[in-house]
Amino acid sequence: MSPFRHLGKIQKRLEDVKNQWVRPARADFSNHESARLATDALLDGGFEAYGRALSQEGEVDFLSSEEVQYIRAQAREPPCALDAPGGAEAGPQGLDACSLQSGTYFPVASEVSEPAPMLAWAAAEKPYLKDKSSATVYFQTDKHNNIRDLVRRCISRTSQVLVILMDEFTDVEIFCDILEAANKRGVCVCVLLDRGGVRLFQEMCDKVRVCDSHLKNVSVRSVAGVVYCAKSGRKFAGQIREKFLISDWRVVLCGSY
Structure with a gap:
């Protein structure tokens, strides 16, 4: 046996x-x-x-x-x-x-505490708390509701606060939409990037010659995934593989684009 x-x-x-x-x-x-x-x-x-x-x-x-x-x-x-x-x-x-x-x-x-929320945004009026919520599902095959166009239309309608989380952000046209919202309409914009994608975002900014003076109303931050720590103390951080957009505390877009 x-x-x-x-x-x-x-x-x-x-x-x-x-x-x-x-x-x-x-x-x-x-x-x-x-x-x-x-x-x-x-x-x-x-x-x-x-x-x-x-x-x-x-x-x-x-x-x-x-x-x-x-x-x-x-x-x-x-x-x-x-x-x-x-x-x-x-x-x-x-x-x-x-x-x-x-x-x-x-x-x-090994999880680290989350960063403190921006006080101005936390105190902002949140109309979605009073509205009835609903959900709509869009498919990439729907030619009348192109996902990229939905994102751009949502940004163009934002009037107060815009939050975008992307693992990698290299779309120059959407970047122009964000700069227009921030610099022309006074929208507070927060862009969250996976730590590994910061280099590509900086590369895009360098190519189109966008510097700090063009980002006065835009906060760009990097975040990492959950940190795994071995008993010896050696550790590594995971990756952010998510994409979502929050507009005026009212509309949330989340998907695979």
């Missing part, structure tokens, strides 16, 4: 769903400890350490090659890896990972 082989959560479920005679189990949404250990190993020791952790945990390779490359490229050293004032005896100034219990769920523990 072969010895018992430990199976990770994903590996066990894969074998269960492939076997038509096994009764389906209730969905398990608990923390995936094997995945955490393997991800920590990838951050701390590279791809070989990641493979060893998967083998020890009896787990499948759950990360794509692109995800592995991204995590390795974005990995950052813990605070203790920096030279602390006063020499090595001073110790780390940040989070002491060794003092935390082993049961701590680090992806949640």
Whole structure:
């Protein structure tokens, strides 16, 4: 008889769903400890350490090659890896990972607090609180409601506040619509970009010769996804893969454009 082989959560479920005679189990949404250990190993020791952790945990390779490359490229050293004032005896100034219990769920523990909202915008009148809400779905195949034209029309109708979140912003024509709203109509504009997309946005501004003086009423900020922190302190930030637009607190556009 072969010895018992430990199976990770994903590996066990894969074998269960492939076997038509096994009764389906209730969905398990608990923390995936094997995945955490393997991800920590990838951050701390590279791809070989990641493979060893998967083998020890009896787990499948759950990360794509692109995800592995991204995590390795974005990995950052813990605070203790920096030279602390006063020499090595001073110790780390940040989070002491060794003092935390082993049961701590680090992806949640590593989340940073959200930035404080702009006070002027928070105090602005929000008419949507009094209106009845509704939702409309548009499809890219609908030639009478082109998604890009819907975005541009929404920007042209904005009179107070415009918020745009994009993973990558390189559309010069929509950028012109935003500048017109901000500089000609006095609309307060906030553009949120994924941290990895800032370079492309800056490249667009340089090409069309837009400088800070043209962005007096436009706030451009970069945001990162959820931060994953290994127990060693090494960490990486995820990516923002969302797109939405908020106009005058009344209209929200969200989609794949």
